[in-house]
Every structure is written in structure tokens, then in C-alpha cells.
Amino acid sequence: MSDEILLKMRDVWLEGRSDETWNPIINDVDLTLKKGEVLGLIGESGAGKSTLGLAAMGYTRDGVRISKGSVEFDGIDLLTASAAVKRALLGKRIAYVAQSAAASFNPAHKLMDQHVEGPVQHGVMGRGESEADGIELYAKLRLPNPDEIGFRYPHQVSGGQLQRCMTAMAMSCRPDLIIFDEPTTALDVTTQIEVLASIRDIVEQFNTAAIYITHDLAVVAQMADTIKVLLKGDEVETADTRVMLATPTQEYTKSLWAVRSFERPLKSAVQTGSVPVVSVQNIDASYGTVPVLHDVSFDMHEGRTVAVVGESGSGKSTAARCITGLLPPTAGQIMVDGDVMPPDYRKRSKDQLRQVQMIYQMADTALNPRMSIGQIIARPVEFYLGLKGAEKRKKVDALLEQIELEPSQYYHRLPSELSGGQKQRIGIARALAAEPKFIICDEVTSALDQLVAEGILRLLARLQDELSLTYMFITHDLATVRAIADEVVVMKDGRVVEQGPKVEMFTPPHHAYTDLLLSSVPEMDPDWLTNLLAERGVDNIGDAAVDKM
Amino acid sequence: MGNVLTIILQRLALGLLTLLIVSIVIFIAVNLLPGDFAESILGQGATPEAVASIRKDLGLDQPLVVRYFDWLGGVLRGDLGTSFAQANFASFTGTDSGATTVAQQIAPRFANTMFLAMITAMIAVPFSIFLGVLAALYRNTVFDRATNIFTLSSISSPEFFVAYILILFLAVLNPIFPSLSTIFEGMPLIERVERSMLPALTLTLVVTAHMMRMTRAAIINLLASPYIEMARLKGLSPMRVIVKHALPNALAPIINVIALNLAYLITGVVVVEVVFVYPGIGQLFVDSVQNRDIPVVQACCLIFATAFILLNLTADIMSILSNPRLRHPK
Numbered sequence: 001m002s003d004e005i006l007l008k009m010r011d012v013w014l015e016g017r018s019d020e021t022w023n024p025i026i027n028d029v030d031l032t033l034k035k036g037e038v039l040g041l042i043g044e045s046g047a048g049k050s051t052l053g054l055a056a057m058g059y060t061r062d063g064v065r066i067s068k069g070s071v072e073f074d075g076i077d078l079l080t081a082s083a084a085v086k087r088a089l090l091g092k093r094i095a096y097v098a099q100s101a102a103a104s105f106n107p108a109h110k111l112m113d114q115h116v117e118g119p120v121q122h123g124v125m126g127r128g129e130s131e132a133d134g135i136e137l138y139a140k141l142r143l144p145n146p147d148e149i150g151f152r153y154p155h156q157v158s159g160g161q162l163q164r165c166m167t168a169m170a171m172s173c174r175p176d177l178i179i180f181d182e183p184t185t186a187l188d189v190t191t192q193i194e195v196l197a198s199i200r201d202i203v204e205q206f207n208t209a210a211i212y213i214t215h216d217l218a219v220v221a222q223m224a225d226t227i228k229v230l231l232k233g234d235e236v237e238t239a240d241t242r243v244m245l246a247t248p249t250q251e252y253t254k255s256l257w258a259v260r261s262f263e264r265p266l267k268s269a270v271q272t273g274s275v276p277v278v279s280v281q282n283i284d285a286s287y288g289t290v291p292v293l294h295d296v297s298f299d300m301h302e303g304r305t306v307a308v309v310g311e312s313g314s315g316k317s318t319a320a321r322c323i324t325g326l327l328p329p330t331a332g333q334i335m336v337d338g339d340v341m342p343p344d345y346r347k348r349s350k351d352q353l354r355q356v357q358m359i360y361q362m363a364d365t366a367l368n369p370r371m372s373i374g375q376i377i378a379r380p381v382e383f384y385l386g387l388k389g390a391e392k393r394k395k396v397d398a399l400l401e402q403i404e405l406e407p408s409q410y411y412h413r414l415p416s417e418l419s420g421g422q423k424q425r426i427g428i429a430r431a432l433a434a435e436p437k438f439i440i441c442d443e444v445t446s447a448l449d450q451l452v453a454e455g456i457l458r459l460l461a462r463l464q465d466e467l468s469l470t471y472m473f474i475t476h477d478l479a480t481v482r483a484i485a486d487e488v489v490v491m492k493d494g495r496v497v498e499q500g501p502k503v504e505m506f507t508p509p510h511h512a513y514t515d516l517l518l519s520s521v522p523e524m525d526p527d528w529l530t531n532l533l534a535e536r537g538v539d540n541i542g543d544a545a546v547d548k549m
Numbered sequence: 550m551g552n553v554l555t556i557i558l559q560r561l562a563l564g565l566l567t568l569l570i571v572s573i574v575i576f577i578a579v580n581l582l583p584g585d586f587a588e589s590i591l592g593q594g595a596t597p598e599a600v601a602s603i604r605k606d607l608g609l610d611q612p613l614v615v616r617y618f619d620w621l622g623g624v625l626r627g628d629l630g631t632s633f634a635q636a637n638f639a640s641f642t643g644t645d646s647g648a649t650t651v652a653q654q655i656a657p658r659f660a661n662t663m664f665l666a667m668i669t670a671m672i673a674v675p676f677s678i679f680l681g682v683l684a685a686l687y688r689n690t691v692f693d694r695a696t697n698i699f700t701l702s703s704i705s706s707p708e709f710f711v712a713y714i715l716i717l718f719l720a721v722l723n724p725i726f727p728s729l730s731t732i733f734e735g736m737p738l739i740e741r742v743e744r745s746m747l748p749a750l751t752l753t754l755v756v757t758a759h760m761m762r763m764t765r766a767a768i769i770n771l772l773a774s775p776y777i778e779m780a781r782l783k784g785l786s787p788m789r790v791i792v793k794h795a796l797p798n799a800l801a802p803i804i805n806v807i808a809l810n811l812a813y814l815i816t817g818v819v820v821v822e823v824v825f826v827y828p829g830i831g832q833l834f835v836d837s838v839q840n841r842d843i844p845v846v847q848a849c850c851l852i853f854a855t856a857f858i859l860l861n862l863t864a865d866i867m868s869i870l871s872n873p874r875l876r877h878p879k
Contacts, residue, residue, distance in 0.1 A: 059782060062773070090784030103775040108797035108873055117793075118783045153873045 040224030112150030160191030681764025
């Protein structure tokens with residue numbers, strides 16, 4: 001890092017257009033970045049992080065405008081510069097790494113064609129030279145088969161690898177500044193480490209300045225020299241990473257730090273011989289001819305939470321689909337309260353259906369946008385309990401009170417008028433409406449901000465205590481597991497690799513894969529990544545470690 | 550590639566089934582036409598005996614099902630039948646051309662129609678895509694609006710009107726192209742092309758709007774995609790963003806609209822043929838309907854249906870091939 005200033009944003013105000021009016025997104029934010037410095041930009045969704053990051057490139061999305069302020073990159077005012085001047089900078093001196101590499105690579109072209117496009121169009125290198133350089137960058141980012149991977153189409157490459165290919169693409173012209181917009185949010189923890197390590201190395205190696213946007217504090221702690229916290233478009237505070245982590249000055253920052261402290265008290269062990277509420281016994285399942293589950297067994301007892309953890313593709317959600325009967329298993333059986341359930345939901349009685357309810361990850365898409373909240377909750381009340389008229393309304397009101405939403409205020413609203421956390425609460429109320437014993441929670445907090453997610457977890461915990469509900473809690477987030485689980489089932493490639501009470505799972509010795517998962521969860525300690533990499537050895541992190549198992 | 554081949558074979562089988570159903574519909578529909586060949590050829594002086602005798606000669610006294618299977622059997626052997634008008638009654642209709650089978654009658658006409666469709670397609674398809682790309686690039690500008698107004702007005706005007714306007718400007722006021730498009734066998738290619746130019750231009754104006762607007766819409770639809778934003782943030786020129794990054798992903802809907810318009814060029818050009826006296830299949834079709842010359846009508850319908858199905862099939866296959874996920878499975 002040098003003292004020379006690369007990017008200077010002063011009094012920047014950003015506005016977004018909705019319903020014919022301009023609403024503030026960013027209010028009067030200053031940002032200064034020195035050459036080679038990495039600035040972490042954190043905040044919850046809607047805080048304006050991405051918009052500010054794009055504004056640093058002099059770019060706004062449709063319906064967004066920079067209403068006041070100045071953005072100066074290396075002495076060039078990006079707000080008054082002509083389109084041609086900006087185009088000459090973008091890609092060449094300022095590059096961008098998007099959140100979803102899978103969506104941001106053009107599906108119609110090979111990775112290498114997209115990689116060389118910048119250097120060739122900007123006249124930095126010829127095609128051959130740029131290709132050779134690309135292969136070198138792929139190798140530096142520790143991608144498997146660097147000679148060959150660039151000649152594949154995006155859909156032929158996994159998510160974590162694509163994210164590294166995108167970092168390589170951003171590096172292709174050796175820019176002075178890269179904007180990383182949540183580059184690891186969509187990745188599994190073990191993959192995330194690999195990408196984080198690659199990004200950090202390469203940024204250091206070429207002394208590139210970077211703005212690293214994320215909502216994950218532990219991640220930003222590993223990556224950034226300085227941290228800037230945003231809240232609803234306002235800057236909360238800016239400080240050196242170590243200072244910020246050790247002594248946050250603002251209340252909001254402190255509350256962000258505190259989120260991870262929620263943890264339920266331990267429950268006593270399950271009595272031997274008690275009948276589990278739901279028992280999954282030796283099930284196999286497949287999608288078409290592709291087998292996805294192999295001999296999966298676990299029990300869930302009354303009033304307890306069983307967390308099913310694993311990476312994407314490990315079969316967690318498939319197991320849930322087997323329990324609900326949406327995907328009949330090809331072998332094995334599902335027992336509820338000691339009775340065997342028909343494998344296909346179509347063959348289950350109304351009462352059998354009532355006992356198993358589900359809450360989904362995306363509350364947005366799981367609620368019918370055309371129905372009011374009252375109608376959404378009333379439907380299962382009528383269907384399963386047969387209540388009508390005033391009785392039905394009373395039950396719906398009671399359910400709304402249970403999820404801490406005022407009935408008179410919310411009954412007639414549409415889902416689109418609710419926030420993400422409120423929508424998820426409606427999802428919970430809908431599941432409760434059937435008066436089930438057992439609820440499957442499929443990644444219910446992963447689309448929510450930390451503070452909101454914590455609210456949902458606390459609500460689920462309270463409901464469990466009041467109604468002695470049993471939860472199957474599907475998640476890839478081990479912090480959540482630590483907070484609420486009683487038992488843990490670890491899955492990998494459609495098999496259960498380890499299961500047991502939470503305390504046992506979180507105390508060594510672990511199964512090798514559980515160990516890898518646990519140690520991959522970023523911690524707030526800024527030296528965590530460095531230490532972990534040293535411990536694991538460069539060749540044995542993330543993906544590579546998974547592959548060896 | 551294996552699964553792509555399976556899809557293609559499935560579509561092909563489905564196309565054949567569609568064709569079979571279409572053949573039944575054609576047969577029934579044609580037989581529902583009021584009056585028959587015997588009545589129409591004998592005119593007002595028809596005696597019941599004469600009508601019955603002609604019907605018997607042509608097999609029109611047989612039940613519908615028997616006639617259908619006779620006809621279908623013939624079609625499957627490649628025999629489209631014998632034209633009523635040309636077979637025995639040429640002296641009545643005064644159209645003796647020496648061609649007695651339906652196939653002989655249709656073949657040259659169909660070849661002419663295909664020739665005109667091809668010339669039109671060669672002008673219209675690149676022109677529409679080019680206009681569509683430009684309209685997407687300069688969306689919501691004067692150019693975009695002007696293009697839209699121009700193409701929409703030409704599609705909204707009746708074909709004969711467009712045709713006469715073109716004749717006025719390109720044949721009468723500025724004699725560039727001939728206004729009559731009589732072409733015959735053995736004519737040199739250059740001359741054929743020149744004579745077909747006015748009908749081809751008329752048809753181009755008729756089909757451009759649809760294809761151009763789909764190109765524009767399909768491209769604009771993709772402009773909010775993350776990969777388009779990425780292309781912009783790489784500092785690429787707006788033209789390159791659209792041609793290199795949006796267009797390849799917008800091909801599937803564009804191809805489908807092109808196929809639909811090509812099918813129209815083969816099956817729906819009667820008016821233009823009449824205006825320019827172009828000897829295509831459309832005129833033959835209309836004449837045959839008037840004469841109740843059922844074998845010719847049925848054969849034309851079958852050819853039109855086949856053209857529709859084949860073009861749509863081709864469009865499906867090309868849409869599939871434009872998707873790299875299907876071309877290069879994991």
C-alpha cells in the first residue's frame with residue numbers, strides 16, 4: 001500500500017427511482033482508497049453497498065442516479081467524463097467481480113473468449129498473449145487444469161471455479177482497482193475459503209486496490225485493511241480492520257458483532273426407547289436415473305431440533321422431499337409416530353399430510369403474490385382443520401399473534417407489502433396453521449440479514465418450547481446450527497457421514513469431513529484465514545480437500 | 550450430442566403425426582365445400598344424370614372414408630392423384646396444358662414459389678435482424694421510433710397497396726424493375742431474379758416488421774441480465790455488447806419468428822402473385838378451389854402443412870443448437 005490516493009469519492013448521494021419519484025439510496029458518503037488498499041464495505045441488504053460500489057466505477061444501474069457529489073479516479077472525474085473516456089477505463093483500469101459468476105458469465109461464449117475480450121478490445125495485449133496470460137492466472141488462482149478450463153463454457157464449470165475465473169478475468173488487464181461485489185456469498189464454506197485465499201493472494205501480488213463488498217463480517221475481517229459500515233445508505237463508521245473488530249464505537253456496529261451470540265440452552269439427552277416423531281430409515285432416492293441418496297437414516301424426537309448440514313448437492317433438501325412424500329424414495333421407509341407413511345404424498349391421508357409441514361428458503365416465491373396474508377394462512381386452517389367463518393378468522397388472528405404480527409394490520413396486506421423477515425414469519429404461520437408436530441425448515445434464514453435471521457431463529461425457538469414442535473433444520477450455515485440445534489446430521493454426496501448430539505459434533509475428534517466443514521467457517525479473527533491456510537497447507541484447502549476424501 | 554439427436558427424432562416423429570392429422574382435417578374440410586366438381590363444371594345446364602355420371606367417373610360416389618384411404622395410400626406412394634380439370638375435362642375448362650397428374654401441375658409452380666420465398670428471405674432476414682439490432686442499440690431514440698413506425702405501417706397496409714406503391718415508384722416513375730413478373734422455365738437466373746424483385750420487395754416489407762420487432766424485443770429483454778452488465782463494466786462498446794453478448798442469447802425467439810414468416814412466404818402470397826402475375830402455387834391453389842378440383846386443393850394444402858411443420862421443426866432444432874448447454878453437455 002502506498003500513500004498515493006487512487007479513488008476519491010466526496011459527498012456522494014445516490015437516488016433510485018420507484019413509482020415516478022426518486023428515493024435516496026446513499027446519503028452523503030465519502031470514500032478514499034489508496035493504491036493497493038483493500039476496503040471492506042459491509043452492511044445488510046438494502047444498505048446500498050452494491051450501488052455505492054458500482055458508483056465507484058462511475059456506473060449506475062437503470063433507474064439509479066448519482067444526484068450529488070464527485071467520483072475521482074486517479075485524477076479523472078468519472079461523473080463528468082464522456083462515455084468513451086469511461087469505457088477506456090472500465091475493464092482496463094477498474095474491473096468488477098460480480099456476486100454470481102454463474103449469471104455474470106455469458107452462457108454463449110467460452111470462458112477464455114470472455115477472458116481475452118477485455119485485453120484485446122482495450123489494446124492491452126493480443127489474443128495469443130492474453131490467452132497465455134489467462135492460463136497463468138488460472139494457475140495462480142489454483143484452478144484445476146488451468147491449461148484446459150478456459151476452453152469450457154460457463155455451465156461446464158462449478159460455482160467456486162467460475163468465481164475464480166471471474167477474478168482472473170478482472171485481473172486480465174492488470175487493473176488498479178477491482179470492485180468485488182459479494183464474490184463468495186453464493187458459495188459453500190469449503191469453496192469460499194479457496195476463493196478468498198485466491199483473491200487475497202492475487203490482490204497482494206499485483207498490488208491492486210480493491211473494494212470488497214459483503215454482509216459477512218468474518219469474511220471482511222480476512223480480506224480488508226479498512227472497514228466501512230453502511231446502514232440504510234448512511235455511513236456508520238470507518239476504521240482500520242483490527243481497530244474496528246476490537247473496539248467498534250457505534251451501537252449499530254456493536255449489534256452486528258453481537259448477532260452471533262444467540263445460543264439455545266442444551267437439552268437433556270433423548271430417553272432411550274422413546275418413539276421418534278419422524279424416523280427416516282435406510283432411504284435411497286434418485287432423480288430419474290441419477291441416484292442422490294444412499295441409505296440415509298436418522299431419527300427426530302419430540303421437541304427437538306435436528307440440524308441437517310452439508311454443502312449444496314449433498315442431498316439435504318432431497319431427504320426433506322422424501323419425508324414430505326414429494327419424491328418417493330426408491331428404498332427404505334419414513335415413519336411418523338411409529339407408523340409407516342405411504343411413500344407418495346398422493347397416497348397419504350389428510351391427517352398424515354397435516355403432520356408434516358414445511359417452511360421454505362425463499363419466502364418471496366413461497367407465498368402467492370395475489371393472495372392476502374389472511375387468505376394465505378386461512379387456506380390450511382380451512383383445509384386441515386375444517387374451520388369456517390368467524391372461527392377461521394379467530395384462528396388466523398391467533399396465528400398472526402403467535403408470529404408477533406398485529407392481525408388487524410396484516411390480515412389484508414399482500415406479501416409484496418411485507419419485508420423479507422415478515423414474509424418468512426407468514427411462512428411459519430402457514431406451517432403452524434395445520435397444527436403439525438413436525439416442521440421442515442429448509443434454509444429458512446439463509447436469504448435473510450443476520451439481525452432479521454436471528455429474530456426468526458428466536459421465534460422458532462419460542463414456538464418449539466410452547467408447542468413442543470420438532471424441527472428438521474436444513475442449513476449450510478454452521479453458526480445457525482450452533483445456535484439452535486440439539487442433534488446434528490452431516491451429509492455429503494447423498495450419505496450421512498456423521499450424526500449425534502450437538503455437543504459431540506462440535507467437540508473433537510470429528511469425522512474428517514465434519515472437521516473440514518467446521519474449520520472452514522470464517523471467524524472474526526483477522527488472522528484466521530492466514531493461520532488456517534498455514535495449518536492446512538496450500539494444496540489442501542477447500543475444494544481440493546473435499547476431493548481427496 | 551446424443552440427447553440432442555433424441556430430441557430431433559422425437560420432434561420429427563411428432564411432425565409426421567401432425568401431418569397425418571392435418572391430412573384428415575384437410576380431407577374433411579375440402580369435402581365440406583358446397584358443390585362439387587361435377588356441378589361446377591356442368592354449370593346451370595347440368596342434368597342429374599350427367600352429374601351422376603361424372604361423379605362416378607371420378608369416384609366421388611364412394612364414401613368419404615374409402616376416398617380418404619385411397620388418397621392417403623396414393624400420397625404415401627408419392628402419387629398425389631390426377632387433376633380433375635386436367636384429366637378428362639380440359640375441353641370444358643379450357644386449361645389444357647398437357648400436365649395431367651397433380652404432381653406435374655404443382656411442381657413448376659411450387660418451384661417458382663420457393664424461388665420467390667428464397668429471394669425474399671435472403672433480403673428480409675438479414676435486413677430485419679440488422680434493423681432490430683440497430684433499434685435495440687438506439688432504443689427509445691428517434692431512429693428506433695421511425696423504424697417502428699415504418700415497419701408497422703408497411704405490415705398494416707394491405708399487400709396489394711404496398712405492391713402498387715412499389716410499382717408506381719420502382720417501375721412506372723423510375724423504371725428500375727419490370728412490373729410484370731412472368732417467369733418461365735429456361736429463363737437465365739439474372740433475369741429471373743430481376744423480374745422477381747418487385748414481389749420480393751413487397752413481401753420483404755410485409756414480413757420485416759415482425760422479425761425486426763422480435764429481434765429488438767429479444768435483445769432488450771436481455772439487457773438487464775448480469776452478463777450484459779458485466780460486458781458493459783468491461784468497457785466494451787455498446788454495439789459489441791449487443792451483437793456479441795446479447796444477440797447470441799436472443800437467437801431462439803428470433804429463429805422461431807423467422808420460421809413463421811418463412812412459412813408465410815410459402816403459403817400466403819396469393820395476393821402478391823396475382824398483382825405481379827407471378828406463376829406461383831398460390832394462384833393455382835385459388836383457381837383449384839374455384840373449380841372444386843379437389844386433388845389439387847388437397848395436394849396444395851398438404852404441401853403448405855408440410856412446409857409449416859418442416860420450418861417449425863428446423864426452428865426448434867436451431868433453437869436447441871443455439872443453446873450451448875445442449876450443444877456441450879457437462
